[in-house]
Structures are given as C-alpha cells and as structure tokens.
Amino acid sequence: MRPHLFNGSNYSYRKTRMKLFIQTNNYEVWRIITNGSLIPMKRVEGVIIPKEEGEWDNNDSIKIQLNAKAMYTLFCTLGANEYNRISLCNNAKEI
Template sequence: PFFSGDDFPYWKSRMEIYLKSRDFRNWLSVKNGPYTPMKLNDKNELVSKPEDEWDEDDFRKLTIDNKALNILLVSLDKTEYNLVRRCTSAHKVWKLLILTHEGTEDYELFKMQPNESIKNLYNRLLDITNGLLGLGKVFEQDELVRKLLECLNDEWEPKMNKARRFQKKNFNKGEGSKMDPPTCFECNKPGHIKVDCPQLKKKKLLKKKALKA
C-alpha cells in the first residue's frame, strides 16, 4: 500500500495487514522496535555486541528489522519520506507517522471523560502537546488553559459561572484590563468561550427538539 498523505488510518490498517502477511516478525519489529545484538561481558553485564562478533542469528534478526524498514519507506511518497528519512528503524518511522497524522487530530478532538479529574485531564492534554513539540508545534500556556476550558463537561458549568463572575468583578475594578478576551473554539469569535457560545446553545436546542419530534 502506498501513502501520499491522505487517509492515514486506511493506509495504517492496510500496512499492518501487509506486514503481517509478508512475515509476522516484520510487524513485530515495527510494533516493538528493532533487535539489538547483546552479550554478557566479564562483569556479567548485558552489553551490545560489536559488529565483528555478530553471529548468524544476529544477522537474521537484523535483516528482519531492515526488511520492515524498507517496506515502510518504499510505501511513502517524497513528502512523507522526507519526514521520516532520519529514522533509523521501522519502529521509529511508524511512531513518527502516527504522531504526525494522528497527533494533531487527538488535540482537535480532545474531550473530558466522564468523572475525570482536572488533573488527569490536564496530564492527558500535556501528553498530546508534548508529542507535538517534536513536530514544531508550540503551545502557549494561555492556549492550553483555553483548550481545557472548552473541554469541560456540563457538570462544571456552575463552577465556570462562578469563575466568570469573579473575573468580571475583577475586570470592572481594572485588574483584568490587560487580559486578552477569550476566543470561542465553536464560532471563532472573541468575547466568550465554547460553553457560552450562542451558536452551540442553538445547536443543542435544535437537537433536543429533533429528539422529541
């Protein structure tokens, strides 16, 4: 299967099946990482073997890794190949492609889970954004905060209302005059966040009416 940047989930699924059909060990190399020849030294410590000490079994396992790497690389167009050309193993190629084509989607679709704590929500968001740092995507702290706010579910609405009243009170005193107004991730308009978006509330109302009909 050839990949040119479109419909990554489809290509990913087909490539996994293809690797398994060629040699299941190729898929294990992609999934778990390459084989490293090891030996015990004089101190009974496990260390890497020098190349001149590799045996036939080592060469056989290393060949499996290189075949897996070759299968992935020849399936990519020039743009995708240039993205992963510095990767030294099939495992690294696979991980980078997943991060590139699924990582940003994870951020866009990020949501709070039922009964999830704020701490766990924040840690999950950090895991995603830290992974995207390798692709050159930098997130400012205020952007992360806004992302968290838009992900909060309905049970947090009373607490958010209290926070907004507090913020408005401080703003009227002049303490918040230097703060930038929030931007809604639903309609992309400034002045409110997603949970207060008139368009979102209208959509929910129409959905309820449709369910009752």
C-alpha cells in the same frame, strides 16, 4: 509485491491495509515494527554492550535483517515529504 504509496489521505484505511500487507508477507517484520528491533548485545566484565558486527551469530543477523526489511517496506510506501521526516530513523519502530 509492493504496497501502495501513502498520499496522506484515508489514514485509517491505509493503516489497516499496511498492517495486513506486512503481516501476510512476514509476521516477524510486523513484530519488529510494533515491538522494536533488538540490538545484539553481550556482557563484558558485568557491563552489557552492543556486539560488534563480526560477533553476531545467525540469530543476531536474522533480527537485524528483519529490521531492515521492515524499514524498507515502510520507506517504499512513503513519498518524498514523509521520507524527509523519517530518513534519520535507525529502526522500524522509530519510523
């Protein structure tokens, strides 16, 4: 099921519907949108750096996939004008 396309009007109404749509499909996706996604990190010689993709464990992959689902859901609800404004965002919270 796909959410309705946002046309720029009735923002409060659309916001509530979108929130409920996302929460009912996967509440963890909603948490990624509101709290931001977590980049898998590791400690090397006392410095925390991002993990390489090959170093991700199952939990890291799940977090990355949730961010991708959140971004996809948000992209699907926006028209071309809004897409151009957010196309360079790297995670759902930025969008």
